[in-house]
Amino acid sequence: MRSEIFVSSTLSRKQFQNILELFHESNRKLGDDRNEIKIVEFENRRLVVKSFKVPNIVNQIAYRFFRKSKAERSYLNAIYLKNNGIGTPEPVAYLEQRRAVGFYKSYYVSEYASHDFTFRELIHDDSIENKIEILESFTQFVYRMHEAQIYFLDNSPGNTLISINESGYKFYLVDLNRMKFYDIPVEDRLKNFERLSPQKWMYEIMGDKYAELAGLDEDQTIQTMWHHAEKFRQYFQNKKRLKKKFKKFI
Structure with a gap:
């Protein structure tokens, strides 16, 4: 029952x-x-x-x-x-x-939130225009989220929907069950971008904009974001290799 x-x-x-x-x-x-x-x-x-x-x-x-x-x-x-x-x-x-x-x-x-594409498509679809402008707007969106003391643990490319309208761009977060709420220090803020992309140029745009918004050093911000992204990607690849090896013994 x-x-x-x-x-x-x-x-x-x-x-x-x-x-x-x-x-x-x-x-x-x-x-x-x-x-x-x-x-x-x-x-x-x-x-x-x-x-x-x-x-x-x-x-x-x-x-x-x-x-x-x-x-x-x-x-x-x-x-x-x-x-x-x-x-x-x-x-x-x-x-x-x-x-x-x-x-x-x-x-x-x-x-249902009507949208034009996700962040994942922003990475892989070369037909999408104004990518730099979208990334800068997205970074402002994440900055506002951090200022509201919201840390989105699943901040990955499939979990942001992007809509284009006359006034600019709108972003919608989905898959919301994993979040933390606290006064987020700078290191955690920059780490929160780690899952988003394997492409360094995107971190150069997002890091530059986040540094402008938060009053941080631009080069250091980009370097820190990219360091966390590379570290996460290595962890993810190692995890996939271990799973593949494990399956051989099942």
């Missing part, structure tokens, strides 16, 4: 159950994620539903009794971002399914 916890600012429980039915019927998947993400159309609204996979037994206990679930954190973090003027798709609801002695599944629902 499972119990449920449901929280929403705009939906009734019945509406949420209808959305879940649409989710299970939908084949409109987003991304290639270990969790399942789909787009659904509901009452003239385009929504994104993220179904988090059932956690391992240790995390089932942790999420049941000691920690907020990924869905709850996504919802609360989205509200915090919105309240601090940081772009993210509008949070709609979350649901947790619990067992008597452990956690089972959770779902997070947000509005």
Whole structure:
């Protein structure tokens, strides 16, 4: 027997159950994620539903009794971002399914944010124009986030949506369950860019702009950002090699 916890600012429980039915019927998947993400159309609204996979037994206990679930954190973090003027798709609801002695599944629902491309496409798509201008605007966005004491642990290229409009560029953060909130020192701020790109020229643009905004030395800022990016890339490559070796023995 499972119990449920449901929280929403705009939906009734019945509406949420209808959305879940649409989710299970939908084949409109987003991304290639270990969790399942789909787009659904509901009452003239385009929504994104993220179904988090059932956690391992240790995390089932942790999420049941000691920690907020990924869905709850996504919802609360989205509200915090919105309240601090940081772009993210509008949070709609979350649901947790619990067992008597452990956690089972959770779902997070947000509005679909219309966008032109992601940061990942900015790296790889040569047809995108004004990349320097976009990077400078994105750096301002991250600086505002840091000033609001928000450290986005999953600040990776697939987790920033970019929209072009008449007034410039808008950025929306997704995959929100891993964040920290504290007075962020300079070293941590610059480290927060480490996952974004393998291309040094992008760090030269972002580092130069961040130094201007934060009153830092330009060369040192770029060097520090790039050092963290190279270190992260080496760690990631080593991790992939270890996984590959491990699979040979399974």
